[in-house]
Amino acid sequence: MKDALFGGINAAVLTAMKPDFTPDLDRMAKHAKWLLANGCNGLGIMGTTGEANSFGLHERKQILEGLIARGVPASVMMPGTGCASLADTVELTIHAREQGCRGVLLLPPFYYKGPSDDGLFAYFDAVAKRVGGGIALYLYHFPQQSAVPFSLSLIGRLLDAHPGVFKGVKDSSGDYANMKAMIDAFASRGFEVYSGSDEFVQKILAEGGAGCITAASNCNSHWGGIVYAKRTGPEADAAQAMLTATRRAATAVPLIPGLREIIARSTGDDGWRVIRPPHLPLSKEDGDKAWATWQATGALPLPGMPAVKQAAE
Template sequence: MKDALFGGINAAALTAMNPDLSPDLDTYAAHCKWLLANGCNGLGILGTTGEANSFGFNERKEILEGIVARGVPATRLMPGTGCASLTDTVELTKHAKAQGCRGVLVLPPFYYKAPTDDGLFAYFSEVVNRTGGGIALYLYHFPQQSAVPFSLDLIGRLLKAFPGVIKGVKDSSGDYANMKAMIDHFAKDGFEVYSGADNFVQKILAEGGAGCITAAANVNARFGQIVYQKRTGPEADAAQAVLDATRKAATAVALIPGLREIIARSTGHDGWRVIRPPHLPLVGDEGQKAWDAMQAAGALPLAGMGMKAAAE
């Protein structure tokens, strides 16, 4: 897809934390800069992998402001702003716009289950109208986590009502048929479809999707960028094979603690193991299992991700 705002490889970035569970903005900004220098076209911050819903409203503002102030370009950030509260979603979206972000990723209101399409349309209509435009909204389709899916009918209604504002979707369902249906129905109107899974990157690009926003891109983005640039041929196929393998490796243990373990070992920075409950760090031999699986997948070592890089 041409002219996609976040077209390409986007990491669903981990959020660095201090021992007291507060955001470690220096380390986080350094990680974001490393990702952008090592294969990422953009970054999905404060999403599922970034533990957005473990942070409070003011903390989420502090995190975005903090990394932008430390030199991470706001134009390459897609913050998660979706909350159960309408007013929180609106205010976080306005805040992202004020920081210079071009788009935000918006969960549906996830506390009340089985809302109607009419109810979701009313919710997103309020978000758009209260935000006042000037920033693109990306729908976050992750029914396993939110229990609130986006139907094709709802997406079509939103696109018709708010052309150019409802800009795309991140589909983390793992259901490629659903991604393909969204591409077939809406890509002609400039609707950007991003896979939340690395194993679909080459396929979704070939069929008119915009790219990916994935957790494993914290470690495999350089291979994703090869796929994005080459698309087809032996080099692209080999890189896609690494993406497939790293996806399996990343899910060999609990995803977020496992990725934190990989980054901690790669940087020599123990703080990356800090995680907010109810998530817990890996224990026992799980850390070695995560490392061995990622190494076997071909993603390690992570060049340039040493202590010096993490501290800068």
């Protein structure tokens, strides 16, 4: 897809934290800049991987403002602003627009299960009207986590009611047939479809999608950048194979603490292991398993990141 606002490789960025669980903005900004220098076109902050729903409204604003103040461009960031509360969703979305972000990622209202498409339409219609334009709205389809899927008919209704406002979707379902159905139905209307699964990057780009927004991009973005630049051919195929292998490595242990463990060992920075409850850091056994699984892919040491001797110990 040409002219996609966030076309390419977008990392679902981990949120660095201090020992007291407050955001560590210096550490997070450093990581964000490394990602942009090593294959990422954009950054999804405050999503699932960033533990958005473990942070309060004011903390989420603080994180966005803090990254911008530390030199991470607002234009490359897609903050997650979808909350169970309509008012909070609107407030965070307007805040992102005021900071200079071009788009936001919206979870559906996830607390009440089994809402009708009419109910979901009413929610997102209200969000769009209260925000009042000036920022692209992306839907976050992750039914395994939210338990609230987006149907094709709902997406079509939102596009009809708000042309040019609902710009795309991140599909983290792992169901490529669903991604392809959204491409087939809506790509001709400029609707951008992003895979939440690294193994589909090359395929979705070839079939009219816009790219990916993925957790494993925190560590494998170097190869994602190759796939996005080359698309086809031996180099792209080899890079896609690495994306697939590292995605499987990332999910061999609990995903979010596992990625933190890989970055902690790769950088020698133990601070990356800090995670907010109810998540917990990996045990020593699972940490060793995560490291060994990533080593088996050939991805370590991470390109662009100095090797650390103690990381392998």
